Each structure stands twice: as C-alpha cells, then as structure tokens.
Amino acid sequence: MLPATEHLIIAPILIPFFAGAVMLIYDDRRRRAKLAIGLVSAVALLLVAVELLNRSKGNALSGGNDIGFYLLGNWLVPFGIVLVIDRLSAMMLVLTAVLAIPALIYSAAGWHRQGQHFHSMFQFLLMGLNGAFLTGDLFNLFVFFEVLLAASYGLLLHGSGQLRVRAGLHYIAINLAASLLFLIGVSLIYGVTGTLNMAQLSVQVAALQSADRALLHAAAAMLGIAFLVKAGIWPLSFWLPTAYMAGAAPVAAMFAIMTKVGIYVILRLSMLVFGAAGGASAGFGADVLTAAGMATVAFGLLGVLASQGLGRMAAHLVLVSSGTMLAVTGFALAGGGAPMLAGALYYMVGSTLATGALFLLIEPMSREEGGIAALLALTADAYGLDPAEDDAQPEVGLAIPGTLTILGLCFGACLLVLAGLPPLAGFVGKVAIFQGILDAGGGMPSAAGWAFVALLLVSGLASIIGLVRIGIQTFWASDGVVPRVLALEIAPVVALIVMIVLMTTQAQDVLRYTDATARALHRPEIYAQGVMRTPRVEPAPAPANGDAAGDAP
Numbered sequence: 272m273l274p275a276t277e278h279l280i281i282a283p284i285l286i287p288f289f290a291g292a293v294m295l296i297y298d299d300r301r302r303r304a305k306l307a308i309g310l311v312s313a314v315a316l317l318l319v320a321v322e323l324l325n326r327s328k329g330n331a332l333s334g335g336n337d338i339g340f341y342l343l344g345n346w347l348v349p350f351g352i353v354l355v356i357d358r359l360s361a362m363m364l365v366l367t368a369v370l371a372i373p374a375l376i377y378s379a380a381g382w383h384r385q386g387q388h389f390h391s392m393f394q395f396l397l398m399g400l401n402g403a404f405l406t407g408d409l410f411n412l413f414v415f416f417e418v419l420l421a422a423s424y425g426l427l428l429h430g431s432g433q434l435r436v437r438a439g440l441h442y443i444a445i446n447l448a449a450s451l452l453f454l455i456g457v458s459l460i461y462g463v464t465g466t467l468n469m470a471q472l473s474v475q476v477a478a479l480q481s482a483d484r485a486l487l488h489a490a491a492a493m494l495g496i497a498f499l500v501k502a503g504i505w506p507l508s509f510w511l512p513t514a515y516m517a518g519a520a521p522v523a524a525m526f527a528i529m530t531k532v533g534i535y536v537i538l539r540l541s542m543l544v545f546g547a548a549g550g551a552s553a554g555f556g557a558d559v560l561t562a563a564g565m566a567t568v569a570f571g572l573l574g575v576l577a578s579q580g581l582g583r584m585a586a587h588l589v590l591v592s593s594g595t596m597l598a599v600t601g602f603a604l605a606g607g608g609a610p611m612l613a614g615a616l617y618y619m620v621g622s623t624l625a626t627g628a629l630f631l632l633i634e635p636m637s638r639e640e641g642g643i644a645a646l647l648a649l650t651a652d653a654y655g656l657d658p659a660e661d662d663a664q665p666e667v668g669l670a671i672p673g674t675l676t677i678l679g680l681c682f683g684a685c686l687l688v689l690a691g692l693p694p695l696a697g698f699v700g701k702v703a704i705f706q707g708i709l710d711a712g713g714g715m716p717s718a719a720g721w722a723f724v725a726l727l728l729v730s731g732l733a734s735i736i737g738l739v740r741i742g743i744q745t746f747w748a749s750d751g752v753v754p755r756v757l758a759l760e761i762a763p764v765v766a767l768i769v770m771i772v773l774m775t776t777q778a779q780d781v782l783r784y785t786d787a788t789a790r791a792l793h794r795p796e797i798y799a800q801g802v803m804r805t806p807r808v809e810p811a812p813a814p815a816n817g818d819a820a821g822d823a824p
Contacts, residue, residue: 280341280354282319283364283401286312291394305390309375312394316401317368324361328784338791338798340407340805348802349468353407355802358788359616363404363535366620369770370528370627371397373763374521377631380759389429396422396525403532407802409457409467409494412536416453420446423529426522427514438510438517445510449500456494463487470802473543473795477550488555491544495537495556502533503593505567512574515589515630516582523582523630527623530589534596534619541604542792543799557605561719564598567591568726572733581636581741585629588689591730592622598723599704603793610710612789614703617782621696621774625688628767632682635756636745674756677765679746684768686742690734691727696774701727703782 290312294305326339343352371393378389399419406412424446428439461467463483464475479487496507503511511530515523537560545555567590574587599607599615688697704727708720774781791797 278341279319279323280339280356280405281343283316283323283405284354284398286315286319287394287397287401291391291398294391294394295388299387302390306375306379309390309393310372313368313372313375313397316397317365317372320361320364320368323356324358324365327356327358327361328787338801340802342805348805349408349466349471352411353468353470353802353805354405355407355798356405357798358784358791359535359539360404362616362620362784362788363531364401366531366623367397367400367404367528370525370624370767373631373766374524374627376766377524377760377763378519378521380757388425392422392425392429393525395419396426398422400528400532404535407469409460409469409472413450413453413457416532417450419529419532420450423526426525427518429522430519432517434513435517438513441510442514445500449497452493453497456490456492456497459486459490460494463490468802469540469543470799473546473548473799474803476544476552477548479550479552481551484551488552491540491555494540498533498536499563499597500533501530502537502597503530503567503590504563504597505570505590505594508567508570508590511590512583512586515586516580520631520634523585523633524627527589527627527630530593531596531619531623534593534600537597538600538792541600543795545604546793546795547606548795554605557601559601560604561598561601561723564594564596564601565723565726567594567597568730570594572726572730575730575733575737578737581629581633584737584741585626585633588622588629588734589626591689591734592619592626595619595622595704595727595730602708602720602723603789608707608710609786609789609793611704611707612792613782613786614700614705614707616785616788617703617774617778618697618700620781621688621700621771624767624771624774625685625697628681628764628771629685629689631760631764631767632678632685635760636678636682674761675746677761678756679742681761681764681768682738682742682745684771686735686738688771690738691731692735694775696771696778699775699778699782701731 290308294308297304323339338355338357340356341354342348343354346352375390375393378393396419399415399417399422402415403412403419406415424439424443427442428435457467460472463479463486464472466472466475476487500507515526518526541556541560545552545557547553549555571587571590571594574590575584578584578587596615596619599611603609603612684695686692687695691697691701705724708724
C-alpha cells in the first residue's frame with residue numbers, strides 16, 4: 272500500500288472538487304459560509320502545492336527524484352490514468368493557488384453577490400486548472416480542459432450587462448470551436464499511434480513510419496490550434512481583450528492564468544513529443560511558434576498603445592506575456608538553450624501576478640468620477656456600449672487613510688513589472704531572456720533573436736507609455752477626490768505585489784529553480800521513462816493466522 276503522503280499528488284484535484292460540491296448544498300444566500308469554505312480550500316491547495324514543489328526539487332522527501340507519479344485505479348501505463356508531478360507542473364500549481372487566494376478575498380467585497388454559485392464555479396475552475404497541470408495523457412487533459420472551460424463560462428457571465436453577455440457568448444463560441452479541434456486532433460493522434468499517453472507518444476513518435484508522420488503532424492497542428500486559441504495567439508486572439516475586460520475583477524484576475532494553460536500544454540507537448548528525441552519530427556512547429564509569438568507581442572503592444580481604458584490595456588498586456596512565452600517556446604524547440612527558457616518561466620510567473628493585480632486595481636481606480644472615469648466613458652462611446660449597463664458595483668466601505676498612495680504604489684509596481692523596468696521581477700526575467708539569447712547564439716544571436724530582443728524592448732516602452740498615461744489621468748489629473756475603497760479590495764493587491772517583491776529579492780533561488788525546470792524539459796526521456804516504468808502498488812500481504820487480531824494465544 273502507498274503511505275498516505277504519496278496520495279498528495281491527487282489532492283489538488285480532490286480538494287476543490289469536494290469544496291465546490293459541498294458549496295452546492297448550501298443556499299446561495301449563505302455566501303459567508305461558502306467564502307470560508309473556499310478560502311480553506313485555497314489555502315489547503317497552496318500548502319499542498321508548496322509541498323509538491325519541494326518534492327519535485329529532488330529533496331529527501333522524494334527520495335532524490337525530480338518527478339513523481341500516481342496511477343489512478345492502480346492500472347499500469349498506458350492502460351490507466353497517470354498523474355505526473357514535476358518541476359513545471361508544481362510551479363504552475365503554486366502559481367494558481369497564489370493567485371486564487373487574493374481573488375477570493377477580493378470577491379468578498381461584494382462581487383460574489385452579483386450572481387449565483389460564484390464560489391462553486393471558482394472551485395471547479397481550480398479543479399480543472401490543477402487537473403490540466405497534473406494529467407499525463409491527452410484524454411484526461413481534454414476532460415480537465417472542459418471542466419475549467421465550463422466553470423469559466425459561468426464565471427465570465429457572472430453578473431449582468433450587455434457587454435458581459437455579448438463577450439461571454441463570443442468566448443463560449445470560440446472555445447467550443449477550439450474543443451472540437453481538440454477532439455479531432457486527439458482522435459487522429461490515437462488513430463496513428465494507438466495511445467494518448469504523453470510519455471508513450473514521446474517514445475513512439477521517433478519510430479513512426481514516414482507515411483504516418485504527415486497525419487501525426489496534421490493532428491498535432493489541430494491540437495496546437497485549440498490550445499493556441501486559449502493562449503491568445505495572434506490572429507486568434509480577437510476574442511480575448513473584450514472577454515477579459517468584461518469579467519468581474521476577481522474573475523479577470525484568475526483569467527490571467529487561463530492563457531497560461533495553453534502555454535503550459537504547448538510547452539509540455541512540444542518539448543516532450545517534438546523535442547530533440549523526436550526523430551524526423553524534431554522541431555516541428557518551432558518556426559510557427561516563434562513567428563506567431565512575436566506577432567502576438569507586436570499585436571499586444573499596439574493594443575496597449577491604442578487602449579483608452581485600463582481593462583482593455585491589461586488584457587493586451589496578457590497577450591504580450593503570452594506572445595513572449597510562445598516565442599521562447601519556439602526558440603527552445605528549435606534548439607535554443609535552457610537559460611532562455613528559464614528566464615521566460617521566471618518572467619511568466621512575475622507577469623501573471625502583475626496582470627492579476629492590475630485587473631484587481633481597475634475598479635477601485637475608476638470608482639470616482641475623474642480622469643480615468645472619463646477615459647472609460649470614452650472607451651464605452653467608442654465601442655458603442657451603454658454606460659447605464661455597467662456592472663453592479665460592490666458595496667463600498669469607508670475611505671481608508673492613504674488610499675490614493677497605496678493604489679498609486681501598487682499601480683507603479685505593476686507598471687515596473689510589466690514594462691520590464693528595474694528593480695522588480697519583470698526586469699530580472701527579461702534580462703535572463705536576453706542573456707539566454709546571447710548564450711544560445713554564442714555571443715552573436717540570429718536575426719530572429721535580435722528581432723525578438725528589439726520587440727521585447729519596444730513592448731516595454733509601449734507598456735510604459737500606456738500605463739503612465741492611465742496613471743497620470745488617475746492620480747495627477749483628478750480633482751483630488753479620494754475613492755472609497757474597502758480594505759478587502761486593497762489587501763489582495765498588496766499581497767500580490769508582496770509576492771512579486773519576494774520573487775525579486777529571492778531571484779537567484781527562483782531562477783535556479785526555473786533553470787532546473789528548463790533543463791528537465793530539454794531531457795524528455797526522464798519524463799517518458801519515469802512514467803513508463805511506474806510500478807503498480809502491490810497489496811499488503813495478509814497477516815498470518817497467529818498474528819490476526821483477536822486470535823487466542
């Protein structure tokens with residue numbers, strides 16, 4: 272039998288599942304009880320994720336291994352379902368939990384009262400996210416992908432307003448089309464290889480016959496498009512800015528990591544199946560990912576410059592982050608070194624936390640009539656929206672001392688991270704990426720490398736221009752009216768900024784972790800062999816008659 276601690280790998284899926292199910296028993300008016308259950312669940316997820324991250328580092332808790340496995344139903348691979356925890360999946364679990372706790376606390380300011388079953392849907396979203404990061408086969412990836420999408424549909428439509436309903440329907444239609452492509456791609460892959468286990472795919476792809484390889488590539492392209500839609504790649508990102516700006520503040524903050532699900536799957540499958548061990552398929556799609564990622568960054572920076580409101584600007588900054596990760600994935604797949612990927616993983620964590628904090632800042636910064644309110648009204652007029660149908664605002668508490676100062680400092684920290692300015696994590700991440708590009712090119716990067724460096728610098732400049740413009744209108748050009756903000760709305764933002772500061776002060780340790788993660792991704796055989804060799808758990812031997820409880824001496 273497995274010791275109880277070995278079942279910890281499945282806990283990130285079971286904890287939000289049971290929490291969400293228990294919440295459905297409660298009447299929806301008992302939101303405080305649901306909030307308490309949700310916070311307990313989120314904190315438990317964080318503790319479990321941190322423990323799994325410690326185990327994935329190969330310390331004494333894991334017997335020196337960098338990867339752990341869990342056979343559901345005790346079926347051997349590839350016949351059964353396997354969960355896999357390694358450095359990358361553990362990092363994503365921690366990032367999800369760190370973002371979920373502030374978003375839940377923020378929702379207590381009144382956002383969870385805008386509709387029904389907010390907290391249950393939030394927990395099912397966490398379940399789908401964690402399952403997608405842990406699963407080791409494509410079929411269950413589809414299952415968890417649909418779970419998180421179904422929950423995100425409800426969360427995006429949570430509340431009222433024409434803009435939210437219209438954006439939500441577009442979001443649902445786009446993701447249903449992506450799910451159809453996902454199913455077609457998975458079906459073709461199974462028809463060609465006879466398996467959906469990621470580890471077995473990485474072993475079989477190198478030995479495929481040339482007649483089957485073209486069909487595998489077509490299936491992988493369909494599967495890739497499904498996740499590139501979720502990642503917000505250009506030109507398939509037209510739905511993202513409106514959908515993200517239309518969501519309630521805590522929902523939009525969680526959506527900051529939704530694009531990273533697509534990034535995670537693309538990175539995982541690319542390095543595992545089409546990496547150096549992929550034979551004739553090695554490097555498949557690398558040029559497309561690089562070019563499309565750079566185009567996404569360019570589209571995002573143009574959107575930042577064109578945006579008149581902070582919500583739409585934050586959504587385009589999400590595209591800049593996603594495009595950066597996709598381009599680096601393409602470079603890594605084409606033979607780029609691990610240092611570039613390590614810097615990109617560090618940058619991804621910092622930018623996700625910063626965009627999450629920025630989404631939480633939107634409503635407090637635009638609460639009073641002033642400069643930013645005028646800009647938002649201009650945006651509404653430009654897009655033909657009815658200001659009378661804006662979201663029902665949460666109940667606002669008394670203005671706390673130094674509200675504008677705290678909001679300004681938090682906004683400034685987000686600006687520094689997203690623009691890549693020193694001294695915060697965005698600067699450290701971009702410098703690490705630049706250093707990786709130089710190392711990969713032997714001191715003289717390729718033309719694509721130089722273009723990517725220039726694009727990142729220009730995107731940082733665009734972020735400065737766009738965010739500074741919003742900051743001036745809000746904090747300097749206002750009439751001095753102090754917005755009335757609850758501590759529940761400021762504390763989550765401060766907590767995310769504190770996490771970014773910790774990332775910066777502990778940058779050496781975090782970069783050491785991401786460097787080990789990147790090096791492990793460049794060695795897919797460790798993942799594949801570990802999964803394929805995972806043994807079944809043998810039942811404990813029956814006790815002898817003389818040892819049975821209750822036997823007479």
